[in-house]
Amino acid sequence: MHNKSISELASGLRAGEFSSVELVQHYLGRIGSLDKGLNSFITVCGERAMAQARAADEQLASGVTGPLTGIPIAQKDIFCTQGVKTSCGSRMLDSFISPYDATVVSKLQAAGAVTLGKANMDEFAMGSSNETSWYGPVKNPWDTDKVPGGSSGGSAAAVAARLCAAATGTDTGGSIRQPAAFCGITGLKPTYGRVSRYGMIAFASSLDQGGPMTRSAEDAALMLQVMAGVDNRDSTSVDEPVPDYSVTLGDDLDGLRIGLPKEYFDAGLDAEVAASIDLAIAEYKKLGAEVVEITLPNTALAVPTYYVVAPAECSSNLARFDGVRYGHRCDDPKDLEDLYKRSRSEGFGAEVKRRILIGTYALSAGYYDAYYLKAQQIRHLISDDFKRAFERVDVIMGPTTPSTAFGIGEKADDPVTMYLSDIYTIAVNLAGLPGMSIPVQPVSGRPVGLQLIGNYFAEAKLLNVAHRLQQATEWHLAAPDGFE
Amino acid sequence: MQWETVIGLEIHAQLATNSKIFSGASIAFGAEPNTQACNVDLGMPGVLPVLNEEVVRMAVKFGAAIGAELGQRSVFARKNYFYPDLPKGYQISQFELPIVGLGEVDIVLDDGSVKPIGVTRAHLEEDAGKSLHEDFHGMTGIDLNRAGTPLLEIVSEPDMRSAKEAVAYAKVVHQIVQYIGICDGNMQEGSFRVDANVSVRPKGQKEFGTRAELKNINSFRFIEKAINIEVERQIDVIEAGGKVVQETRLYDADRDETRSMRSKEEANDYRYFPDPDLLPVEFDDAFVAAVTADMPELPEAKCKRFSEQYGFGAKDAVALIASRELADYFEAVAKSSGDAKLSANWVMGDLSGALNRDGKSITESPLAAEMLGGLIQRILDNTISGKIAKQVFEAMWNGEGSVDEIIEAKGLKQITDSGAIEQIVDEVIAANPQQVENYRSAEEQKRGKMLGFFVGQVMKASNGKANPQQVNELLKQKL
Numbered sequence: 004m005h006n007k008s009i010s011e012l013a014s015g016l017r018a019g020e021f022s023s024v025e026l027v028q029h030y031l032g033r034i035g036s037l038d039k040g041l042n043s044f045i046t047v048c049g050e051r052a053m054a055q056a057r058a059a060d061e062q063l064a065s066g067v068t069g070p071l072t073g074i075p076i077a078q079k080d081i082f083c084t085q086g087v088k089t090s091c092g093s094r095m096l097d098s099f100i101s102p103y104d105a106t107v108v109s110k111l112q113a114a115g116a117v118t119l120g121k122a123n124m125d126e127f128a129m130g131s132s133n134e135t136s137w138y139g140p141v142k143n144p145w146d147t148d149k150v151p152g153g154s155s156g157g158s159a160a161a162v163a164a165r166l167c168a169a170a171t172g173t174d175t176g177g178s179i180r181q182p183a184a185f186c187g188i189t190g191l192k193p194t195y196g197r198v199s200r201y202g203m204i205a206f207a208s209s210l211d212q213g214g215p216m217t218r219s220a221e222d223a224a225l226m227l228q229v230m231a232g233v234d235n236r237d238s239t240s241v242d243e244p245v246p247d248y249s250v251t252l253g254d255d256l257d258g259l260r261i262g263l264p265k266e267y268f269d270a271g272l273d274a275e276v277a278a279s280i281d282l283a284i285a286e287y288k289k290l291g292a293e294v295v296e297i298t299l300p301n302t303a304l305a306v307p308t309y310y311v312v313a314p315a316e317c318s319s320n321l322a323r324f325d326g327v328r329y330g331h332r333c334d335d336p337k338d339l340e341d342l343y344k345r346s347r348s349e350g351f352g353a354e355v356k357r358r359i360l361i362g363t364y365a366l367s368a369g370y371y372d373a374y375y376l377k378a379q380q381i382r383h384l385i386s387d388d389f390k391r392a393f394e395r396v397d398v399i400m401g402p403t404t405p406s407t408a409f410g411i412g413e414k415a416d417d418p419v420t421m422y423l424s425d426i427y428t429i430a431v432n433l434a435g436l437p438g439m440s441i442p443v444q445p446v447s448g449r450p451v452g453l454q455l456i457g458n459y460f461a462e463a464k465l466l467n468v469a470h471r472l473q474q475a476t477e478w479h480l481a482a483p484d485g486f487e
Numbered sequence: 488m489q490w491e492t493v494i495g496l497e498i499h500a501q502l503a504t505n506s507k508i509f510s511g512a513s514i515a516f517g518a519e520p521n522t523q524a525c526n527v528d529l530g531m532p533g534v535l536p537v538l539n540e541e542v543v544r545m546a547v548k549f550g551a552a553i554g555a556e557l558g559q560r561s562v563f564a565r566k567n568y569f570y571p572d573l574p575k576g577y578q579i580s581q582f583e584l585p586i587v588g589l590g591e592v593d594i595v596l597d598d599g600s601v602k603p604i605g606v607t608r609a610h611l612e613e614d615a616g617k618s619l620h621e622d623f624h625g626m627t628g629i630d631l632n633r634a635g636t637p638l639l640e641i642v643s644e645p646d647m648r649s650a651k652e653a654v655a656y657a658k659v660v661h662q663i664v665q666y667i668g669i670c671d672g673n674m675q676e677g678s679f680r681v682d683a684n685v686s687v688r689p690k691g692q693k694e695f696g697t698r699a700e701l702k703n704i705n706s707f708r709f710i711e712k713a714i715n716i717e718v719e720r721q722i723d724v725i726e727a728g729g730k731v732v733q734e735t736r737l738y739d740a741d742r743d744e745t746r747s748m749r750s751k752e753e754a755n756d757y758r759y760f761p762d763p764d765l766l767p768v769e770f771d772d773a774f775v776a777a778v779t780a781d782m783p784e785l786p787e788a789k790c791k792r793f794s795e796q797y798g799f800g801a802k803d804a805v806a807l808i809a810s811r812e813l814a815d816y817f818e819a820v821a822k823s824s825g826d827a828k829l830s831a832n833w834v835m836g837d838l839s840g841a842l843n844r845d846g847k848s849i850t851e852s853p854l855a856a857e858m859l860g861g862l863i864q865r866i867l868d869n870t871i872s873g874k875i876a877k878q879v880f881e882a883m884w885n886g887e888g889s890v891d892e893i894i895e896a897k898g899l900k901q902i903t904d905s906g907a908i909e910q911i912v913d914e915v916i917a918a919n920p921q922q923v924e925n926y927r928s929a930e931e932q933k934r935g936k937m938l939g940f941f942v943g944q945v946m947k948a949s950n951g952k953a954n955p956q957q958v959n960e961l962l963k964q965k966l
Binding site for chain 2: 082083089091096099101102103105200201202203204205207208209235236237238239315316318319321322323324325327328329339343363366367368371375
């Protein structure tokens, strides 16, 4: 059952081959027996999920169903879920029970999806390895000595290990695509503004974007269909019609122009990963695509630009966690300053503190122009690189990451090396473009991700391009040992 | 040494919307603590601000009213600082690009001359909540009802040279925001708050002195007192060889003093940056035209028109246009009575007196403008005298009926029948032979005063109803 696609599960449910209660029980059973070794969930909502499954079965019986009725999914623990602990991977919110639902959560629930639980993540989505979580690192189901990537590491591991049919993730600098690549699944970061950020705990507001993490492009299309759309609670969501993502999945790729940025294939790229990417590109040629080399000259500026903009915004976004109204509060504060200092010192982990410090510095009087303003200017240059590229090509392709999943603890003490693992994904966030990672030929049993970058609101095109490869190859079907 | 005072004001006008600037919660005053704060106002994780379009309209209206440059593209920025009643750890305000740019308002000085005061800018921002220190022993209570209330911060140029000018400017702004309906102007409830930047310099010196910012001033009277006291303090400091430090000072009305709150050294670095959760506010000329289409006649124009149309002196005109409601009321009275001068006297005299006495505002007047106009008509057509009219006014105030009903019921109609008046005159002359003798033997120039006695007696005998003019004439004849 757990190897079925969302549409297979949906038709099975509608045909009465199995009930949502059975399906949810099956997945809860897998989580119970298999997640101990992975730690992909922070909270498992057993009773709540069963209640949702019973309601789904009633709907199925009555024939009035939504597109995802009875389908068990996981929510990244960054999405506020009413009545459920929403920790964002932080001790700061260990006691926080959300009083409301994020738009993504309410949309998926309205579509009938069952929430199995809340997926582990790097603390406040700050990390590329899921090692910064207060709830401990998540392990990569392909090799439990390796990281699953981050920050949506729990979602990626849970989908790869078949502990849920699909999951939500968020991507600020690669947090959907990089763990998707490391765990061998399909992850889509939509255009900035495509999916509402309301109720998604903010890390860097101008970069954050929620999206689906699934085992196929076909499943991603179904998930995005529900998640996308303008929201009057999010001023930055865009009032752009949501196309039917499923109907164009099968469109042929004859004459598709693929751009390969030479900067994405430089010395920093692992040779074996490069070979896997070449193999996938060769498949696309077989499917009728043309390949052209392009240049994104400001690529090298993306990481430093990101590490000014994202920490600056985070330093302000995380100011609300002050121990006053909710979240962690230190014992017996002496006075107000003590309350602030100790609550925040105790509540936040090292990586979060590092970024708050960097961001506070970057916004300080006398430094603002040199850092934040300059970074915003470079952002425009990076966007312009892509704009020029999309005048020549339909989709940009390259590796999602420079290497396969690295070892747990390997980069934990070297933040700059860690930051560089997002070198190919970060520019996409700075430009606000949609990006996707799909599994291609693994290297020594470890998954490799092919990144697809589209023009603004070209999610349908990305899904189509990804789906055609997945029809022609079987890389996306592979399951890690022990989780088949 | 001769000192010159330099004052600039920062006015926070609370916008009279139904809901908050970035959420749908109500902004009604006086609710139970924390009952008017939604998830957005509480700064819950994941919530986002959504701009209330009404505040943009109100700000644009204000900008148009003071002839300001309108920022057709303005940007919300975050002002970052920690305080328990600031739920997000930042206040959403406007920094580099405010919605209202440079404008100007005129104030009238004591000598009647007009002085323009520059308005540097006006920007939109959200209010913080309140910290309550009194009710909780050794602790602080937080009430977030006020958090997210829309404010328009109106910043003046340092153009004022005395406390009196500052008060005059504050009153003009107060009048404008109420005229255009964007603020209720209630200073006690904090809907209109004034902070004063005050400095002194030797007369003739060009550079400004170091300023202190005075906060917590909640009436026009206190603006004047606080500034004057601060000016004295600064002069004392300088004359004693000291230096004024740049700081924020709190005005304590009970002790009539200003106290240091925080100095510049302790001031926050607010780390302003554009709020990534909100798009820049953009509007075009058509929006401005739509917003200003129903712009009422502004105080200055109304004042000028009153002087020209009704022939009032500056003082009367200024008094009558004090509020839009009062001016409208006066004009309705004048229209229905047909006599502007008499209408103005009644509105500013008996009506204002009665309103004051009963603690009512003009909009709560028990007397509709047409009723007062009707009363004045009865004076003009000699049905009643001005003196009797006061009696009728009181009866109307107490709801005893219309002007004609009261005159009828109380038999107050003026006696103009000369036969009836003659009879009373004759009776009075007959009853006071000694006074008649005195009058007749008196010199011409002394008679005027003596006639008053007889008029009084006749009026008394007629219960005040005899037409005074006729009484005068008949008495002169008969004596």
